[in-house]
Amino acid sequence: MGSMSKKMDIPLGALEVEAKTFEEGILLAGDLGLKDIVLEGDAKVVIDALAGSSSPPSSIQMIIEGFQRSKASGDRGRRKDKAGGDRRFVFGDRLKDKVDGGTAALVEIEVHRLKASGDRGRRKDKAGYGADHPRYGSTLATKGVGHLVRKGTGGRSSVSGIVATVFGATGFLGRYVVQQLAKIGTQVLVPFRGSEDNPRHLKLMGDLGQIVPMKYDPRDENSIKAVMAKANVVLNLIGREYETRNYSFEEVNYTMAEQLAMIAKEHGGIARFIQVSCLGASPSSPSRLLRAKAAAEEAVLREIPEATIMRPAVMVGTEDRIMNTWARSAKNYGFLPLIGGGSTKIQPVYVIDVAGAIVAALKDDGTSMGKIYELGGPDIFTIRELAEIMYDVIREWPRYVKVPFPIAKAIAMPREFLLNKVPFPLPVPFMFNLDQILALTKDTVVSENALTFNDLGLVPHKLKGYPIEFLIAFRKGGPQFGSTEPHGAKMGGAGVSYIS
Numbered sequence: 001m002g003s004m005s006k007k008m009d010i011p012l013g014a015l016e017v018e019a020k021t022f023e024e025g026i027l028l029a030g031d032l033g034l035k036d037i038v039l040e041g042d043a044k045v046v047i048d049a050l051a052g053s054s055s056p057p058s059s060i061q062m063i064i065e066g067f068q069r070s071k072a073s074g075d076r077g078r079r080k081d082k083a084g085g086d087r088r089f090v091f092g093d094r095l096k097d098k099v100d101g102g103t104a105a106l107v108e109i110e111v112h113r114l115k116a117s118g119d120r121g122r123r124k125d126k127a128g129y130g131a132d133h134p135r136y137g138s139t140l141a142t143k144g145v146g147h148l149v150r151k152g153t154g155g156r157s158s159v160s161g162i163v164a165t166v167f168g169a170t171g172f173l174g175r176y177v178v179q180q181l182a183k184i185g186t187q188v189l190v191p192f193r194g195s196e197d198n199p200r201h202l203k204l205m206g207d208l209g210q211i212v213p214m215k216y217d218p219r220d221e222n223s224i225k226a227v228m229a230k231a232n233v234v235l236n237l238i239g240r241e242y243e244t245r246n247y248s249f250e251e252v253n254y255t256m257a258e259q260l261a262m263i264a265k266e267h268g269g270i271a272r273f274i275q276v277s278c279l280g281a282s283p284s285s286p287s288r289l290l291r292a293k294a295a296a297e298e299a300v301l302r303e304i305p306e307a308t309i310m311r312p313a314v315m316v317g318t319e320d321r322i323m324n325t326w327a328r329s330a331k332n333y334g335f336l337p338l339i340g341g342g343s344t345k346i347q348p349v350y351v352i353d354v355a356g357a358i359v360a361a362l363k364d365d366g367t368s369m370g371k372i373y374e375l376g377g378p379d380i381f382t383i384r385e386l387a388e389i390m391y392d393v394i395r396e397w398p399r400y401v402k403v404p405f406p407i408a409k410a411i412a413m414p415r416e417f418l419l420n421k422v423p424f425p426l427p428v429p430f431m432f433n434l435d436q437i438l439a440l441t442k443d444t445v446v447s448e449n450a451l452t453f454n455d456l457g458l459v460p461h462k463l464k465g466y467p468i469e470f471l472i473a474f475r476k477g478g479p480q481f482g483s484t485e486p487h488g489a490k491m492g493g494a495g496v497s498y499i500s
Ligand SMILES: NC(=O)c1ccc[n+]([C@@H]2O[C@H](COP(=O)([O-])OP(=O)(O)OC[C@H]3O[C@@H](n4cnc5c(N)ncnc54)[C@H](OP(=O)(O)O)[C@@H]3O)[C@@H](O)[C@H]2O)c1
Pocket: 167, 168, 169, 170, 171, 172, 173, 174, 192, 193, 194, 198, 218, 236, 237, 238, 239, 240, 241, 247, 252, 276, 277, 278, 279, 311, 312, 313, 314, 315, 316, 321
C-alpha cells in the first residue's frame, strides 16, 4: 500500500491517500484475479474504519462508505473481477497490532463477487468515490458521447480526453490554439490544404503523435467527414479578410462554417463546436466579411444550438496583420496611411488571449455552450493612438498620411473590379483592402452587455509591453536602438508630423 500510495496523482491528504490506496489495491487484486489478499498499511484509523470497528473521520468517510456499500451490495464496480466468487481480504502482520487496539485478531473483509448482471464497466456508487469523482470525470460537457477518458496531471503528456479537429489551424490564431490545446494533452487533428509543410510547425507543439496533420479539401464533403470522424470537438477558425479568384467572402466565411456545422451535427459525437467569428459581425455591417460572419453565426447556431461563438476584435501578436503591416509601411515608405484620418475606434486583443478563451470555453462545464463571446482587449484605441504605440516601439519618427475614406476606396477599388476579370491572380491587399476600409467607417468595440473574457474567467493582457514586443525587430539599429522616452520628449516636443 505504501508504494502504491506514492503513485497516486491526486491532491489528497495523508489519510485519504491511505484509504484510497486500500481501495485501489483491492480493485487491482480483483483485476489480477487474486482470491486471498493481505493488506499492509500504517493508518490504524483507516484499518479500523474498513474493519467497521470505528466510524471513519469525515475526510475518508465517502471512501469507506463506498467500500462498505459495495461490500453490502456485492457490486464491486468499474473493474472486472477476474477472481470471481467470494474472496478473503486479510490485514497483514504489521497491522495485527493496530487493529483492535493491538490485541488482535485478523480482520477479514469479505468482498463479494461482482454481480453477474448489470454495469460491470463503471462503478454505480455515485455518492462515493466512483466514476463521478472529478478524478474520473471530464470538465468537457458531453452530449451523446459518454464519459471521456482523462489521464495524467493535465500536462502535455496527459490525456485531456479532447480530440479536436481544428479547421484553420494553419493560420495566425490557429498556431496558438493548437499549442494551448496540445499542452493540456489534447489530440489535435489538423486539416490542411496545400503543402505538407503548412502544418509542420504545429507538430512540435504536442507530444509524439498528438498533432495529426490530415490533408483535406474544403470543397469535398467526404474529406471533411474524414478529418472529423475521430473527433469529439470541432473548432472552426477558417476565415479570410480578402477575396481571391477562387474563394469569395461568402464561401470562406459563411458556407464553409455552415457545412462544418452540418457535418458535425450529422456526426453525432461532437460534444463541442466553437465557431470563430469577428467582432462587429452583423447582417447590417458595411463590410461583406462581417455580414458573411454574421450569416455563419446564424447558420452554426441553427445547426448546433449548443455551439459557442467567439468574436475576437482585431488580433495582435507576432504574426499579426495589423502592427506588422503598419511597421513595414513605416519602414519601407517612411509614413503610415491613416485611413479615414485614423479616428475609428478599435479594441485590439492579444492573440494568445483569444486562444486562451477558446480553450477555457472547451474546458468549462458547458456554461459557454450556446453563447456568444466578444473578445476585445482591455483598452480601446483610435487607429492613430494604436499607430503611435507602434511608432514608439519601433523607435521611428511618427509620420502619417491622412487618407479620407473616398480616396482610400478609390485606391482599393481597382483590385476588386479586376479580380475576376483578369486571367491571373492579383496581389493581396494589405493596406488598402476595400472591405476593411468599409469596416473602418464604423467603430468596432465590445458591446455593452456582451459576454467577454471576464465571463470565461480570464483577464486579457494590455497590449503595451510583451504582446507587441515583436515589433522591436523593426528597429533600424537593432533591439537596443533609440530611447525609451516618449517621442514628444525625445524629439523636442514636435512628436508627430503629417504629410498632406
Ligand atoms: N486576424 C484577426 O485580426 C482576426 C480578427 C477577428 C477575427 N478573426 C477571425 O479569426 C479566425 C482566424 O483568423 P486568423 O488571423 O488566424 O486567419 P488566417 O491567419 O488568415 O488563417 C485563416 C485560416 O483559414 C484557412 N483558410 C482560409 N481560406 C481558406 C479556404 N478557402 N479554404 C480552407 N481554409 C481556408 C487558412 O488555411 P491556409 O493556411 O490553407 O490558407 C488558415 O488556416 C478567422 O475566422 C478570422 O476571420 C481574425
